[in-house]
Amino acid sequence: MKRLLKRLVRAVPLSLAVFATGLLMSGQLAAGHIALALLLALTIPHVVQRLERESAHIGSLRPLPRLAAVMLHDILRSNINVARLVLRPRGTLRPGWVWIPLDLTNIHGITALASLITLTPGTVSAELSDDRRYLLVHVLDMRDPETEIAEIKARYEAPLREIFP
Known part of the structure; x- marks a missing residue:
């Protein structure tokens, strides 16, 4: 359960970005567009996490x-x-x-x-x-x-x- 919650929390920023982008690209706030943006926002982050092989480790930004x-x-x-x-x-x-x-x-x-x-x-x-x-x-x-x-x-x-x- 803890692992699933961690994955969901990591996906929140990407989900929000996908949802907002989907709405902006549709140009309308119709129920169908909102539903599609929500479906994409919930699906894409999980697909992307499976494809990710390495995480970015940032050292010094100096x-x-x-x-x-x-x-x-x-x-x-x-x-x-x-x-x-x-x-x-x-x-x-x-x-x-x-x-x-x-x-x-x-x-x-x-x-x-x-x-x-x-x-x-x-x-x-x-x-x-x-x-x-x-x-x-x-x-x-x-x-x-x-x-x-x-x-x-x-x-x-x-x-x-x-x-x-």
Whole structure:
């Protein structure tokens, strides 16, 4: 009974969000729409809990402001660099693929890293190895693979390791 109550309490915020979203998406407060939103709000959290393999363990949030500043700087700088690359004469791009060895083990941290890489113009996260130890990244203008790996690990992965231990 205690376990069931704990699962129900954990599902309350998600249930409320699903219920509110269902009502907002329907645009009406008819009985059928309310019933459907309620049915979804009671069902979806339990389905999602069964799919969840790992919970997010948050460590220190101290690196978060610095990481946000680094990301903002990198996005602005990369936008300018990509614009320059596009305007340069053809044949001067050096696209390439690089496997980034990961020290992150938390899947939520790995997901955040892949998202940060993809948010930066000129780079795209493409694949995670089955053992979660390598992330395949496409770089629009590859200078040196080792430099790319070192920058990603220092600028993004290191702070994320503190956030997601």
